[in-house]
Amino acid sequence: DAMVIQNPRYQVTQFGKPVTLSCSQTLNHNVMYWYQQKSSQAPKLLFHYYDKDFNNEADTPDNFQSRRPNTSFCFLDIRSPGLGDAAMYLCATSGYDRMRGGYTFGSGTRLTVV
Amino acid sequence: SQQGEEDPQALSIQEGENATMNCSYKTSINNLQWYRQNSGRGLVHLILIRSNEREKHSGRLRVTLDTSKKSSSLLITASRAADTASYFCAKMTTDSWGKLQFGAGTQVVVTP
Structure with missing residues (x-):
């Protein structure tokens, strides 16, 4: 089945130690998104790629970076994780007609910072 | 900033009952x-x-939209324990x- 896969499901990292979360998709969707969701809160958009075009949200901290080496893969890099970065990170995709369809989400990666 | 609010924040019902939640936007x-x-x-x-x-309808789901009031509602009919989840409007x-x-x-x- 076509899907969005996030690895790992759970990630524990040390304070200040760089960490990378990965997302892959078999839907051939051109748009990929990264959301941060803290406990009992709304998912918050960090950035998205429209094909190779990177779009950062104005309030996304510089500590967060992203890479999209090809259509199928997208990575979220946190350069120096702080305790406040502990959250669920959700990857999502949508097709070219993104104004008309819904997003497909992965199962998320729960990041713990110790 | 978040677009609008959802109401209620939490809802507890028994199986078979209907669940209604609302969403407003700006x-x-x-x-x-x-x-x-x-x-x-x-x-x-x-x-x-x-x-x-x-x-719009989809199975046991019914969604309404009132653009004059800038609000939407989601109705889940004949709820089941498996409907226990968080529901988000976007x-x-x-x-x-x-x-x-x-x-x-x-x-x-949703409690049995």
């Missing part, structure tokens, strides 16, 4: 979408309603270039 939308999130999991797309539509505003803005969600608990 600016013009292209469409509004509802998602379900089971505990510790990703979001699952339930239904999308466009700004020129007033009501707005695709006309100036967002396809980006979804999520509300804080309604946590629904």
Whole structure:
């Protein structure tokens, strides 16, 4: 089945130690998104790629970076994780007609910072 | 900033009852979408309603949209224990270039 896969499901990292979360998709969707969701809160958009075009949200901290080496893969890099970065990170995709369809989400990666 | 609010924040019902949750928004939308999130999991797309539509159905789900009041509601009929989840509305505003803005969600608990 076509899907969005996030690895790992759970990630524990040390304070200040760089960490990378990965997302892959078999839907051939051109748009990929990264959301941060803290406990009992709304998912918050960090950035998205429209094909190779990177779009950062104005309030996304510089500590967060992203890479999209090809259509199928997208990575979220946190350069120096702080305790406040502990959250669920959700990857999502949508097709070219993104104004008309819904997003497909992965199962998320729960990041713990110790 | 988040687009609008969801009401109620939490809802507890028994199996067989209907569950209704509401979502308000502030600016013009292209469409509004509802998602379900089971505990510790990703979001699952339930239904999308466009700004020129007033009501849509999908199985036991019914979504209404009132653009004059800038509000939407999600009704789950004949609820089941498996419907226990958080439900989020997400707005695709006309100036967002396809980006979804999520509300804080309604946590629904359905007890057998």
